[in-house]
Amino acid sequence: MQSYQKEYEYYLTGELALSLNTVKSYLHDIEKYCGFLTKYRGKNHPEDIETQDVRAYLASLKRRHIASSSQARNLTAIKSFHKFLLLEKYVTKNVTKAVDAPKQEKKLPIILSIAEVERILASLKKDNPLQIRNKAVIEVLYSSGMRVSELISLRLSDLRLQIGFLQVYGKGRKERIIPIGEPAIEALKFYLRESRPVLLKNKQTDFLFLNTRGTSITRESIWKIIKDAAKDAGINKNITPHTLRHSFASHMLEQGLDLRLIQELLGHEDISTTEIYTHIRNVKLKETYLHAHPRARKKGRLYEKI
Template sequence: MEASTDRFIRFIATERGLSDAYQASVRQTLDALAKWMKAKGKELREIGTDELAAFLVQRKAEGLNAASLRITTVHLKIFFRWLAAKGKLEMDPAEPLLAPRPDKTLPETLHADEVAKLLESIDPAQALGRRDRAILELFYSSGLRLSELCKARLEWLDTEEGFLRVTGKGNKTRVVRVGTKALEAVADYLRNERKELVGKKTSSHIFLSVRGGALSPDRVRQIVKERAAAAGIEQTMYPHLLRHSFATHLLEGGADLRVIQELLGHADISTTQIYTHVDSSRLKAVHKKFHPRG
């Protein structure tokens, strides 16, 4: 099982170009399956549809929600399809599996006033204030994923036109708009702080740590959380919350859903359509509160 897992991970990395994060997620699923197989005394060739279904039942009992079970099922399906295509198995035991429908949980968002409060609370005179303000401004202005911000490089930023080229899921590249306020914040950081951070190093990443290297995703999460706490934002803060807010506020402002899809880098518009439910729920709340017969 371990050798097959390693070969499959290499396949999705080199042939499919899937991200390190996705590879790690797949490995986590397959490692859990290997552990289950060992406990049951099963070899890979002995795994059928019933065994995979039993494995999923155990994962659910261990606390996986519908969305996580869906991801796990997808991992199993692509792994066993690959094994069957390679002739390692006579048939694909995962083919009959049905991925559970994900919970229809609406994305959390911040109100525009809360976003403004967060951004304006960061004093450029503070230690790393310019860097952190630029990070938060860019998250909200461009709807970036955490990985996209961490990977962003100087040569991908067009400060004159206000665009940034980013590499998203599946190593797909897209160009995002950088708004005026975010562009000003990034330019301020580049002029006044980045030169000190990079020192004698040659990193081309836009956002740097105190040691001059690229900021890690974990450190950026920590920055967002710390800055929100300092601003008095009560809601639990994480980078993707600013991406959700970006999309929701665009929709509330009248932006076309297809444009939002392109800006977010969603392959399927059904992923973007969840923000229409957020907007509708707010409209319903406003109607109920203010209409005489709401």
């Protein structure tokens, strides 16, 4: 099956223009899938694969207690692979059409309060080029709500600071223009003036955010920057760069911004993806109500500490 996997890679990178991380994830899942089919189901050609083989593989993931979200991601990759096989006429039918994704628990994402974001930003120093860069990174992430993959791909040519916008390329290289606030603009200008020339070290690159070697910063570095900043600010939540994206969306919704506009800012294709933030708002609303209303709870529970 290896030759089909290689052609599938060209399909993902060429025709679909998926990001490098998505391609790597899909290829990893398909390699495991094809290995299972060959070893345990005796299938060496795509035309031999049947619907029950796909279900058998998914069942094997469930038996190994693989998270339902990971099972769903595997099925997405498998469906994509079989769609490719059909397009290229290596098979005569798509055997994954009748296979449904496993039910997933809907977990609300971790978000920061506005006060917690302010604490993180206030804790950031600007005493050296790395600190200046780190503050600009966090300001831009929270101000724009962009993905970390979009942040590390930003180039100087994507900046429209005079009018307060950034040009971003999201999933599938889809372009969108997003606004950023004045604190983020000022942090970027300060970084461009005082930090980036030092980090560049006489090298030539158009990437906006650089590491100490003068090359594009990595997503791993962004994770460390966020983790360290939260720790320094005394925030004990398990936050990631995506936490800032969730917080951005949640705070915008709290301030009354229309859900469709938030969808556009985040670059979500489907409004249902954005609707998770209405659930967060409803949970917070209920918590506020229970805490504030004198008859929100039974008397025994309300006055038990008095």
